[in-house]
Amino acid sequence: MNNTESTLTKWFSERPQWLQVAATRLLQQSELAAQDISELATLCRQEADGKLAKPSCSFPASAFSQGVAGTLRLCSISDVEGVNALAPKKPLEFGNGNITIVYGNNGSGKSGYVRLLKHICGARETGTLHPNVYKPGSPVQKACITFEQDGIQKSHTWSGQGICDELNSVDVFDTSFGKVFVGSEDEVSYEPPVLSFFSSLIIACEKVASALDSEATQLKSKKPNIPADKKVTPEGIWFESLSAKVTTQDIEKYCTFSTSDDAEMQTLQQRLAEQAPAEKARQLRKQKQHMEILLQDAQKYLEQLSEENFKRIIAAKKKSILKKTAADASAEKVFSGSELEGIGSDVWKELWEAARNYSVSIAYQGVDYPNVSGGSRCVLCHQTLTDESKNRLISFESFVKGEMQKAATDAAKDYETASQSIELLPTSETLKTRIDAAGIAQDEFANQVTEFFTQLQARKDQLSVVDSEEATPDPLQTPQWIEQVQCQSNNLGELAAKYDEDAKGDNREDIKKKLNSLQARKWLSEHRAAINEELKRLKILNQIQKAKKSTNTRALSQKKGELAEALITDAFVQRFNSELRALGASQVKVELVKSKVSKGRVLHKLQLQGASQNGLSEVLSEGESRIVSIAAFLADVTGKTNQAPFVFDDPISSLDQTYEEAVVQRLIELSEDKQVIVFTHRLSLLGTIKHFAEKKSIKIDVVSIRSAGWGTGEPAPIPLSQSDIKSALNTLMNQRYQDAKKASENGEFEHAEILLKSMCSDFRTLVERSIENDLLCGVVQRFQRPVHTLKIKDLVKLKDTDCNLLDSLMTKYSGFEHSQPAESPLELPEPGDLMADMTSLKSWREEYVKRLA
Structure with missing residues (x-):
């Protein structure tokens, strides 16, 4: 390959990524379907938008290369999955010779193997x-192909896509090769595959461009019309100039209308409608003042009924109760001998204090209470005090002025003081008046305020029933409405300030502009979905226009022209004419001549010699068209410098006997230098190849494939009934046993079980054949007519041990040849036992054949 074509891969790597994907698809299929064009148009747009990931399939480095010089031969295909109906359990071996015939009936899998080889080797029309x-x-599609390159055994695992670079020089001929002949009105043209490929790629570009245009045409604008008075606002000007460059931030800026915006819009409308802004400002401040009072009350009561204060009051209450209890106990002790009940009680203490006040202030002014001097009287009953009465009064006074009583009195005063720290909460009527004065509407919000004060009152009422700090109820949390009212209060202050401004100067025009701007933004927010759709349309249109630039075919046409000068040579024309002669098609009056490059179309054409018109498709028969295609294929193949194999899929279709023999002889000649593999279902072709190969002393390999219950493409070996017992037994012991052992070691237990079952069945067949051929000396053999009576004399060497051995083997393995009941499935022998039985049969046969009669 010349330098120009050797740089093709690099050239493609510099093309748009979507075009590389298109090129890869064209290498895998003859033409792009409508679905392909649609997908490529999408990729083209994504790339233009910078969102196309790197293609998973890149342009093959050797898509059109001829490969390097050297020897190459295909060895086998195995492990096929997901390819047509192919499901072979054994590899398809291509033999050791240079020409291999793969024979099989229709539906046996021949075409599947050919298609698989086309994909692995990178054929022109895969x-x-x-x-x-x-x-x-x-x-999942996969297959393993083994090959030999310059004498070195290699393998390649194909996983459903891509090609094996080392096998790209393998050429495959089938019916699709005729598609390189491109018809156009009154002439039939021939292009080398790489140039035909460029022609298809140019057409693909044109179709993608057309698809993009069609998509752009379908994108109709649904942009709404903004009211005329809103067009002069900043928002309206932005809307009128929408383009693909608009960002998400722009959308948020111009199309978002919040509740605060709505409140501001209503405020502006109120300001414009207000005729006495100064009076309005005064009213707002008055309303703000009532709000602040309501807030102060709420905060005050929250603090008075805080957990800390609540516990402090309960603690004072608890202390008062304890001190009183102690004083009462002391009084009980002091007055236990009193003749009257209740001495020392609270009621009595009040009476005592009242008597004291009367004594010191009126009856006995200036004399300490109680007055027990001579002639003194009781201030309550006015009786002259006896010595006993005087002593009793003195003891009562000592008790009242004692420490315990004093502590009880002090604790009671502290509790009263603490209780009085919580002020009276407003009544429901007072609270409603304050809420109305603050301008809070009688709705759920006002209910929250009322409910909060109800909770405060309930918490205060709990002070009378709670006796310990541990029983203190959970404190009230600051309600949300406080923050909301505070926010409203601040807003009222700001709004009052704005009304003050309105009262001082003429700013109505500014208010109108701001109001109009807010109204425009509200309109945009209401039509945001339509705006997003319009922006989406504009961005897609912009993306399409940008994408269309990458569908320009100028670079492809220029590159094709360069390749045409390098690839279309006189030598290729001469090889084509020589192949026509070698195939006995000289009477077909066609010639391959150069043609000018015109818009990347025809470069070389086939034409009728001496005819007034170039109607090849109307003049040539199907057979003649076939032989011309083979000639063009061979002209291309023989021009390569390597010794790569080529594959024919039923090459003699539509050919008569003369052409068939000519093609076969040409294939035999080619097999002297390179491997030739022919897939066919025709016995005539198989016989013809054998005939001409024998004449040249060339050994051919014949492989048979068949359709099995699990799929097609299964190699069909020679039946055991016709094979050599010794060779078959060695195969079981040395190959298939090792395969089963390896599968078991690799954890492929199901596969190992299948292999063991198959071996047991075949071993049983070999035991039966050994009875016929060895034990019975071949006197009677299946599939043979004669009875060899002369061999009966050799039966005298037969012993009981021989019969017992073979009978035991037959009994042990018959179950693998005959159906068994499902209720009692036959257990497989251990692999070691099977090997021991095969070894015993082999040893017996070797000894028996040497035994003298």
């Missing part, structure tokens, strides 16, 4: 490789 359409689901 087509779509479908999974088994009769099985649900989409299994």
Whole structure:
């Protein structure tokens, strides 16, 4: 390949990513479907918007390369999954010779193998490789292909996409090769695959551009019309100049209308409607003052009924009760001998204090109470005091002035003082008056205020029933309405200030502008969905226009012209003419001639020699068109410098016997230098290849494939009934046993079980054949007519031990050849036991054949 084409991969890597994806798809299928064009148009737009991820499939580095010089041969295909109906359990081996015939009936899997090779090797027209359409689901596609390159064994695991670079030089011929002949009105043209590929890519670009135009046409504007008086606002000017450059921040700025905006709009409307702004400001401040009073009361009562104050009052109450209890106990002790009940009680103490006040202030002024001097009288009953009465009064006074009583009295005073620290809460009528004065509407908000004061009163009432700090109820939390009222109070102050401004100067025009701007923003917020749709449309249009620039075909046409000069040579024309002669098609009057490059279309064309018109498709028969296609294919293949194999899929279709023999002889000639693999279902082709190969002493490999219950493409080995017992037994022991052992060691237990069952079945067949051929000396054999009576004399060497050995083996393994009841499934022998039985049969056969009769 020349320097120009060797840089093709680099050139493609510099093209738009969507175009690389299109190129990759065209390498895998003959043409792009409508779905492909739609997807490529989407990728083109995404790339223009900078949102296209790196393609998962890149342009193959050797899509059109001829490969490097050297030897290459295909060895086998195995582990096929998800490819048509192919499900072979054994590898498809291509043999050791240079020409291999893969024979199979229709539906045996030949086309599936050819399609798989086209994908792995990167053929020109790979087509779509479908999974088994009769099985649900989409299994993963994969296969393993082994090959030999310059004498070195290699393998490649294909995973559903991409090609094996080391096999890109393998050429595959099937019916799709005829598609390189491009028809256009009255001429049939031939382009080398790389140029035909560029032509298809140019068409793809044009279709993508058309799809983008169609998409742009369908994008109709649904932009609403903003009211005329709103167009002069900043918001209206922004709306009228919407473009694809508008950002999310712009949308938020111009199309967001909050509750605070709505409140401001209403305020502006009220300010414009107000005829006495100074009086309005005074009213607002008065309303603010009532709000502040309400807030102060709430904060005051919250503090008075705080947890700390609540506990302090309860503690004072508790102390008062304890001190009184102690004083009462002391009084009980002092007055236990009194003739009257209740001496020392609270009622008595009040009486005592009243008597004291009367004595010191009126009856005996200036004399300490009680007056027990000579001739003194009781201030209550006015009887002259006896010595006993005087002593009793003195003891009563000592008790009243004692420490315990004093402590009880002091504690009672402290409790009273603490209780009086909580002021009386406003009544419901007073509270309603304050709420109305603060301008709080009688709604849920006002209910929250009322409920809060009700909770305060309930908390205060609890002071009379709670006796310990531990029983203190949970404190009240600051209600949310306090913050809201505070916010309203602040707003009232600000609004009053604005009314003051309105009263001082003429600012109505500014208010109108601001109001109009807010109204415009409200309108935009109401039509935000439509604005978003319009912006989405504008961005898509902008994206489409940007994307269309990358569909320009000028670079593709220029590159195709450069490649045409490098690839279309006289040598290629001469090889084509030589192949026509070698295939016995000289009478087909066609010639391959150069043609000018015109808009990336025809570069080389096939035309009828000496005919007035170039109607090849109307003049040539199907067979002639087929032989011309083969000639063009061979002209291309033989121009390469490597010794890569090529694959034919039923090459003699539509050919008569003369052309068939010519093609076969050409294939035999090519097999002298490179590997040739032919897939066919025709026995005539198989016989013809054998015939001409024998003439040249060339050994051919014949592989048979068949359709099995699990799928197609299964290699069909020679039946055991016709195989050599010794070779078959060695295969079981040295190959298939090792495969089963390896599967078991790798944890593939189900696969190992299948292999063991198959081995047991085949071993049982070999035991039966050994009875026929060895034990019975071949006297009677299945599938053979004669009875070898002369061998009967050799039966004298037969012993009981021989019969017992073979009978035991037959008994042990018959179950693997005959159906068994599901209720008692047959257990597989241990792999070691199976190997021991096979070894015993082998040893017995070797000894028996040497035993003398």
